[in-house]
Structures are given as C-alpha cells and as structure tokens.
Amino acid sequence: MKTIVVLGAGYAGLRVVRELVDHKANAKIVLINKNSYHYESTQLHEVAIGSKSPNDISLNIRDVIGNQVDFIEDEVVKIDRQNKKVELKSKSTVSYDYLVTCLGFESETFGIKGADEFGLPIIDIDTALVAKKHLEETLARFQSSHDENDLHIAVCGAGFTSIEYIGELLHRLPDFVKRFNLPAEKIKIYCIEAAPKVLPMFDPKLVDYAVNYLKNQGVEFYTETPITEVKKGAVISKDKAFNANTIIWTTGVKGSHVINDSGYTQKRNRVAVQNDLSSSDDPNEFIIGDVSAVPSPDGRFYPTTGQISVAQATLAASNIIAKLNNQKTSPFTYHSLGTVCSLGPTNGVAELSFMGHWKLKGHKVAPLKRIVNDRTVFELVGFKAMMSSK
Incomplete structure (x- = not known):
C-alpha cells in the first residue's frame, strides 16, 4: 500500500486529509504537525488583543481526523526529496510515496534592521x-x-x-x-x-x-x-x-523556512508549481497553501489566502487519488467567493462574488465574518467538530 504524507494541519492540510478519507483513498495517510491543534489563523488578531482565548479558535487534531489517519505531533526539519523521506525534530524520519507540503507561513521582515x-x-x-x-x-x-x-x-x-x-x-x-x-x-x-x-x-x-x-x-x-x-x-x-x-x-508573510532548507527553487520560501499543483521536480509531490506559488490565467500568481488554500487542497487530494488509479490529473481553477475584513466585531468591509457581485460596508458586514469562519471550519472538519469549537 502506498503512503501519503501531509505536512501541516492548517486550512490546506486538514482539507487534504478530509478529502482523502472521504473519497476512500487506497493508501496509508499520515499527517504531521508540530502542534496537537489546528487554529483559525484569520482570528489570531482577536487572541492578540484578548477578545478571544486560544481555545476559542482551536480544534484538537486527533478529534478531527479520527482513526483513519496516522497523526504525528512533531516538527518538520527538512524534506529529503531524493530519498523520499521527511526528517523530524525528534530525529525520526517518515517515508512517503506521495507528499503534500502545506507547512504554512512565517513573518516576513524584508531584512529590515531590528x-x-x-x-x-x-x-x-x-x-x-x-x-x-x-x-x-x-x-x-x-x-x-x-x-x-x-x-x-x-x-x-x-x-x-x-x-x-x-x-x-x-x-x-x-x-x-x-x-x-x-x-x-x-x-x-x-x-x-x-x-x-x-x-x-x-x-x-x-x-x-x-x-x-x-x-x-x-x-x-x-x-x-x-x-x-x-x-x-x-x-x-x-x-x-x-x-x-x-x-x-504585520508587514507580510513568507512560506516556511523548511522550503529553503530542503533545497527547493523558491522565492520567499514559496515554490512555483505546475498547474495541477505538483512540483516540477516530482509529479508525486504537491505543494499548496502558503508555501506554493500557483499561476493564475493572467500569468501572475494567486495570493495566499485560506480560501485559496482550501481549494488547492481539494484538487491536490483529487489528483493524488487520480494517480493512485492511474488516471490523469486536473489543472487548478479558482473562483473567489469574496473577501471580508472586520473593523472590530461590529463593523467591516466586504466584497462578495456569489449570486452577483456585492460591495458591502458597515454594521451589516459584521455577521459575515462569523459565517465565513464557520463555513471554513465546517468544510475542513465537519459539523460536529465545528460545534465543539464554540
């Protein structure tokens, strides 16, 4: 049986795992994450102000993935791509046949002193x-x-x-x-x-x-x-x-340093991928989320957002299943549902792109942020886990 290893349990990583399980991928699935929990990164500013506690925006990974996925709580140090192994901080290694790298982001200082x-x-x-x-x-x-x-x-x-x-x-x-x-x-x-x-x-x-x-x-x-x-x-x-x-x-972010440490051709720890989200060096390796640079139809790269990461994860899982079944992979396509920016809990601005194009501002936007957050959690982990996080 083939082994699929997923690195990172953010929006992208959990979505990949859920899709692989839901579609009954004929493979062993291993998820590696340095923490025992998944957190909603779009709500970190509320923790930083004290409006919410870490428990308010976190989910226990083991509760979410059940017993169909092997979970390893450890930090990824390096990807040995030649030997198809992931090196961990604990000094252990994990071998893979298919790899999905979605290790998330780090703060970008642009080399500014201090x-x-x-x-x-x-x-x-x-x-x-x-x-x-x-x-x-x-x-x-x-x-x-x-x-x-x-x-x-x-x-x-x-x-x-x-x-x-x-x-x-x-x-x-x-x-x-x-x-x-x-x-x-x-x-x-x-x-x-x-x-x-x-x-x-x-x-x-x-x-x-x-x-x-x-x-x-x-x-x-x-x-x-x-x-x-x-x-x-x-x-x-x-x-x-x-x-x-x-x-x-909060000037910006870059991808995980593991990308550079593993010898990828990268810019700001992001790797330019093929249109099916696979690496140009290894068709059985998929790079998504904050560590990927995905070309859009206009020739530029898509921004790195939670919404895009979830869409990438869905396709990456589908393409791995296609490979397991000796079928062709599909290219990434994306249509944004819109963007919501809160200005505190009672105000905000939003551009939404479903059932028309909506530009909204003021107090009517405030409930949208919670709806977006709830929908993201629901899509990642299901209704039961979403309710347990409240």
Whole structure:
C-alpha cells in the first residue's frame, strides 16, 4: 500500500486529509504537525488583543481526523526529496510515496534592521499571546512609568491582519482605559505602510470607508512610508521616528523556512508549481497553501489566502487519488467567493462574488465574518467538530 504524507494541519492540510478519507483513498495517510491543534489563523488578531482565548479558535487534531489517519505531533526539519523521506525534530524520519507540503507561513521582515528583535508578529497562537501580554503589560506600566510611549502603538503594515488588529484594538480600548486607569486622549495608534494604499485587494470606496472609520477613532495612517529600521521604542522611516513601546509587525508573510532548507527553487520560501499543483521536480509531490506559488490565467500568481488554500487542497487530494488509479490529473481553477475584513466585531468591509457581485460596508458586514469562519471550519472538519469549537 502506498503512503501519503501531509505536512501541516492548517486550512490546506486538514482539507487534504478530509478529502482523502472521504473519497476512500487506497493508501496509508499520515499527517504531521508540530502542534496537537489546528487554529483559525484569520482570528489570531482577536487572541492578540484578548477578545478571544486560544481555545476559542482551536480544534484538537486527533478529534478531527479520527482513526483513519496516522497523526504525528512533531516538527518538520527538512524534506529529503531524493530519498523520499521527511526528517523530524525528534530525529525520526517518515517515508512517503506521495507528499503534500502545506507547512504554512512565517513573518516576513524584508531584512529590515531590528524588526525581528523589536517587532511583535502575529503568525500563530504563541506569537499572538506574546503580543497580547506585551500590550497589556505596557499599557498597565504607564501608571508607574508616566512614559507616554507606553500609550503609543505602532502597527507596521496595512494589509488584512494589520487593519483587523487595529479594528479589534479600538473596540477593546474603552476596556483597557477603564482597567488600567489610562488617559484616553493620550493613546496613539499609528499604521505605517510602505505602499501607497491600505487594503490593496479591496475596491477604493471600501478602502476609503475603512480608513475613514478608523481615522475618526484616532488612528493615524502613514502610507508611502517605508520602514528603514525598528528600534526599541521606535519605528524609523528615513528621518522620521514613530515612538511607541508596542510595535506590531504585520508587514507580510513568507512560506516556511523548511522550503529553503530542503533545497527547493523558491522565492520567499514559496515554490512555483505546475498547474495541477505538483512540483516540477516530482509529479508525486504537491505543494499548496502558503508555501506554493500557483499561476493564475493572467500569468501572475494567486495570493495566499485560506480560501485559496482550501481549494488547492481539494484538487491536490483529487489528483493524488487520480494517480493512485492511474488516471490523469486536473489543472487548478479558482473562483473567489469574496473577501471580508472586520473593523472590530461590529463593523467591516466586504466584497462578495456569489449570486452577483456585492460591495458591502458597515454594521451589516459584521455577521459575515462569523459565517465565513464557520463555513471554513465546517468544510475542513465537519459539523460536529465545528460545534465543539464554540
């Protein structure tokens, strides 16, 4: 019997496993993940603010996959592609006939001095909890320090995570002011972005709504402001300094370092794949999610989103089953159902592409985020697991 090894239990990894099980793939299925849980990465900003706990956004992997899949809780160190083995941190190895690599993302610092040392990324539950602890301790410290920089928060980047973090932060600020007895008028929130536009994936009118909504609550936006250095207590852009003792680093992400360590031809730890999502070097190896670069019909690469990762996973599983049955693989096609960006729990912007094309803003968008999250969990792991996560 052939062995299919799936690396990573994010959106893509769990979807692959579920599809292989549901379609009764005639193979041994092994899932490897460094944690015992799957977490909803689209809700990490809520953990980083303290609106949700890790349990609110996590699922136990063993509960989800049942007994039809072998689960190994270990960290992938390297893929020995020549010998078709995965090397693990525990020093053990796992052999495979088919490999699905979906190891997820890491924070991208673009080589900016001090970003790794002084910036707080939000890329997993551990980093979200570190950011939460730092924010709360820094705000609380103001009573003894009287340092106004303890009340300043610099958010580096203006993409999805940045804007959703800021929206959630604004929602929680009244609680922080009351809890730590803070002077609300002295709190400053900076959003610093090198590009000329905030939320570049959205229609300009929706972007204007989001920016004005946040500006009206005191957020200061600085676009076309490339960060040249991060210091303790300051973000530097050429000759301008943004003084803040909480620095959130959400400028972008790259794929897992395992990709580079395993000798792939890559850019930012992403591998350009064939149109059936297989590696150009090995037709029995599929690379999906945040570690893949998938060509779109216009010649560019699709963005790396949870929605696209789930679609890739569905096709990767189908193509592996086709190979097991000596059938042809199929190319990747994708139609986005839309995008929702929350501005706290009661507001947001959205572009939806089903039953027409919808551009929505305001309070009516807020429930959509929960619907999207619930649907994703349902598609990944089923109704029972979805309800157990609530």
